[in-house]
Each structure stands twice: as structure tokens, then as C-alpha cells.
Amino acid sequence: MATQGPFDTVAQPAESEWLVQPPPESRTRERRGLSESTVIGFAAVVIFFILWQGVGFVRTTWPDGVSLGPITFIAPSQLFLPAPLDVFKAFQAYVQDGRIWKDMAVSGQELMTGYLAAVVLGIVLGLLVGWYKRLRYALDPFITFLYATPRIVLLPLFIIWFGIGVESKIAVVFLGAIFAILINTAAGVRNLDANLIKVARSFGASDLQLFRTIALPGSVPFILTGLRLGIGHALTGVIVGELVAAQFGVGQMMAVAGATFQSAKVFAGLFIIAGTGMLMTFTLQKLEQRFEAWRPRPN
Amino acid sequence: MRATAVKLEARRVAIHYRRQRSGLNLIAVDGVDLRVDEGEFLSIVGPSGCGKTTFLNAVDGLIPIASGSLLLDGNEISSPGPDRAMVFQQPSLLPWRTVTRNVVYGLEMQHRAGRESRETAARLIDLVGLQGFADAWPSELSGGMQQRVNLARALATDPEVLLLDEPFAALDAQTRETMQQELLRIWGATRKTAIFITHDITEAVYLADRVIVFTARPGRIKLDVKIELPRPRDLRLKRDARFIDYERMIWETIREEVIRSESRGQAIA
16 A cells, blocks of 8 residues: 555554553543643743733833822832843843852852752661661650751851851751751651561561662652752751851842842842752652652552 | 471470560460471461461561471571562562562572572563563552562572462452462472461362361461362362362361350450
């Protein structure tokens, strides 16, 4: 036959009678569902920014306000609420005067050093605390005390101890993030399936083997939750730390901009922070998908 | 060489079970005397809570015995070993490992995983009828298929004694009958000594060379009966008059035990 009919693309029968290709329409529905959420989410963001920019447009076009019958609508001043384009211009200026690179480098260093230290120590300690009951009994009072305290209140002490440089911020980030990671990892170990432990024991697994093949992979979902919560705490630590006392950093820039009523610049800092947080969460999500290929797909 | 081919021997075995709440010891098994021959298929039945699973765990070496002795090939059992493998009541597969990697798990734990273990896994996956599922995740399998993996994992370590703890209890009736037939086929191919725990009398008689009935707690042996039915067996045997006689005899014995334990329970209450 000269032309290919539409039926030539129908899936071949699978090798095993139990392995069947899903019907083609169920796949397209899946794809449509995914793009639907993206499209609606994207549209909502675009509409939000247009409305926000609309406020700026009203302000520049009718500086004395718009009268709609008895009601007069006066747009808030730029000082109070800058429009997205104002924020973009402030961001541009920030890039052009070169300060942004120094600030991002300092904040990035504080964030990454503190967070990575918290990840490594949090996971290791969490596994140990979850596994060894007596260690848990010993550390529980300290963990509870520090977890219940907003770690940011330790900042005055850290500034006395470490100065106003990066070290005090690294300490705050580290302490901010570690407990979420530690507590979740320990919970993961404590929630291991007792049946799996019995299987490992029955095959004569050593403690180390049990740890490696059951405890660690079994806690991964909990560890990832801890890592995700830790990101929020870490970001808070960097920015609040810099707001209080610092020489450089995105938070320090925001503190100065706020004190001098440069609200557009404050917004620019906000978007940098939000972007960082979103990027870290996104990276973690990718990691999660890699680790959790075995999870049943929700239908 | 020993004159008799006794594989497993229990002499006046008692097993205590520590209750977390009260801190008191519960006598789960008391004074079990038992010999299992090499290559024999033994079923243990009894009312629920009679200590049959506890006894099996002790044979596997997972829990210690309080008194008496438990000998495998004449050696005291003190811990799990590569000469025994357990098929668990729950499939208990590692959800983050594929079927193949689950099947070789025991070999890995016993430091016996090598180049040939993938071939061993492939052969066993075929034997338990899971062709084409070597790289599937456990979550993609049905309950019956998961139990096949559970069985293959135990067979992979090539144990001398296979311990089966109500492996088909959670399956639906049709799947359970299929799995019973499959187990007989696989057991026929390997002829390993097998101890099979169940509360299903029909299952016990159908599978075993010998059925043992445990009393209500504390578990003791109440009945020990040889099942003299020809092999290979197929499911039609379950309608055979001799089969039904065995079933009835065991059922009567268990019923007495259930009544006895219930009346005792009421007396305590």
C-alpha cells in the first residue's frame, strides 16, 4: 500500500500477555492534564502582574486619581507600592552598579555553607538518633529546646561570638536548617517497616547491612521532606541575619534600601530570594523523582 | 553420616514472649517435641495465637528459646543462617528494589552475591512464573505475584530448610489455590525440607507429608498425622474421600482446642 493508514501506528502486542501498552487516549489525557496546570498557573501569574502594573499605569496617567461617580480612586504612591516595571528598573540599576554580585556571593556563601553543613550533619545525626534509643534519650532535651526556640534569637550571641561577617550568618543558617532535617530523618528511621527489618535479620544481615539496605533507603522520603523544610529555615536565617547586622548580602541591601525608602529595590531583593528558594525546591523535586522511581504513580 | 535423616529436631522446646506493657513473660510454646526428616513437607496448624509462628521464628533463629533444645543437623540453632530461609506472611519486599534485586537480597546479605546471582535470579523468576517482570517494581505487582517474589527470594539462597509462615493467608481464594499448586510444583523440583504454617486445614493437608496440630496457648503438639496421599497432587484431590477424612479429623481436634481456649478465656474474664 502506498500511504500509511492511521491504524499502522497502533501498538504491537506486548511480549507477555500480562504486559500491555496503555491505550493511547489515556496517555494523551495525562499530557493534557500536565499542560493544563502549567497553562492555568502561568496565566494567573501573568494576569497578576498585569493588574499590578495597572496600578502603576493609573498612577502615571491620573496622578490626581480617577473619579468613578462619587468614588475617587487614587493609586498609591510609588514609594508605597512600586509597579513591576519600577522593580525591574531597580533591579537593573542594582546589576549595573555591580553591587549585586558581591551581595549574591556573600549571601550565597552563607546559605550554601550553612545549609550543606546542616544537610550532612542532620542526616548523619538523624539516622543515629533514630536508630539508637539511648542516644535519642540523651539528645532529645537539647533538640526539643533548640527546635522550640526560633534560632534567630541566637543571632545577638552569634554576632558577639563570630562578628558581623559571614560566620555569624552561617551559624544561624546551620542551626535553622539542621533540626528540620535531623528530626525528619530520625522519624524516617523510627517509621521503618518492621517486616523489612525482620527480612534482613532473617537473611543474617549485619547492623551495617541493615542500615545501608533498609534504614537509609526507607528513610529517604522523610529525609527529602526535612531537606525541603530546611530550605525555608536556611533562607530565613540568611536574610534576617543580614537584616540585623552585616556588611554585604542581599538581606543587608534590603535593610539599607528599606531604611532609605527605596521600596522598588526592596522588591528586587525579595524576588532574588524567592527565586533562590524556588530554584532550590525545584532541584530537590528533581532529586525526589530520581529517588522515588519505585513509588506507584497516582492515577 | 547419621543413621536417620532427621533434619530438624525439637526437644521439649519452650518459648517465652515478653509483653512490653506488663513486663511479664507469656509462655507462647511449651514442651514441643518434634522431628522433621530431610525432604519432608510438614504443615503446622492450630488456633490463632497458638504460638505456631513463634515456633517458626525460633527455628529461623530470630527469637531465642527459653528451654529445651532446637537442633538443625544436630547443631543448636542460635541465630539465622544460610541453611534456612523464611517466606513471610506479608510479601515484605523492599519497595525501592526491582524484582530481580529483591530476589538476590538474601544472597547479598550473606555475601554470596556474585556474577552468577543475576542468572540465579532469572532462573527463579522463571520458576515462580514471573517471566517478564524481572525489572518491575513491587508496587506494580499483585498480591499473588508479590508472594511469588517472596518465595523466589527465599529459594535464591538455596536453603536446606524452607520456612513458610502463612504465605498465602492474605490472598483471595482462587489465587491461594493457584499458589498452592505452584508451591507443590516448585517444591517437587527442589525437594527441600519445608515447614509450612497455616490456619487453613485444607491447605495443610493438600501440601504436606505430615500435619501437626498445636494446642491453644501455650502451644504444644496435640496431633501428629501422616498424610498418606499420593504425589504429585492436583486440586481434585481435595474432593477425595480420604482427603476429607484427614480434614475432618484435624478439624475436630482444632475445634476442641478452640472451645477449650474460649471457655478458659471466659473463666479469666
